[in-house]
Amino acid sequence: MSQDHSLNPETMPHDPAKATTEGKHKFFGLWFFLGGETVLFACFFGTFIALRNSTAGGPTSQELFGLELVFLMTILLLTSSLTSVYAIYHMKNNDFKKMQLWFGITALLGIGFLACELYEFAHYITEYGFTFRSSAFGSSFYTLVGFHGGHVVFGLSWLIALMVRNAKRGLNLYNAPKYNTFSLYWHFIDVVWVFIFTVVYLMGMVS
């Protein structure tokens, strides 16, 4: 670890996530990924919008959805977005413990969101018999919302791995870019959720 010294400077630069070339590359790489993710989710949204009324005699969106649970999930994910902003704020102030604390809260809120989603899916399957195979609406619904849920699972695993691996290391120029790219990814998950609650749930309840 001959680089150890240069990655642990006496004074942290203003934006530790982008102070090294590798950090800058991680930053741009993640945005490339998010550009691709936008298109990927657009395909799922397009499919869902096209097929959402093809219920094949099965449950419709008006029969299934309830506003309360979706509102709770939205608040959980939105708040977790803010807590990761707090974590990055503490990273810029070079306060590692507070950064870990706020990322920990982010993880808990993400787990809360995931628990609600699992409850929701289980409720649809057991109470309404609404599964992936029920109708074209069912397939496109579980693909879109389930894929977003999969992104939350991946994000949580990423965050927990980062937090555990770096717990004793403290903040340095090696791991600051990693935390920063995670927080950008997490905000993007929230962006996708905003369109899911609007297009899938809210539009499903009005029309």
Next chain:
Amino acid sequence: MNNDNMNIDKINSFQKQQNKEEMKKQIITFVLMIAFTVVAFAVVASGLEAIYAVPLILILAVVQVGFQFYYFMHMKDEGHEVPSSLIFGGIWVAVLTILTMTTIIWW
């Protein structure tokens, strides 16, 4: 390694103040985003007709996502030309994709 966490007092106070100002803007952003969410849910709960409700909640979603990108993800800051072009490129393809799947292929 143990003194890594002690660097906090070495951060220059001007920078700290700047970070604090930035954080205030982020909290205002968060409050606005919650407000947009509450309004969108209230519109649907009130039973407004679809022809008015759907465009309204879509606009609220777009504005909320704009706040998320520009403030939470710092796209308003300097050095975000590449991320902006990537995201807008992605949105352009996304709009075409959704347009294709929802209208054109059914004609």
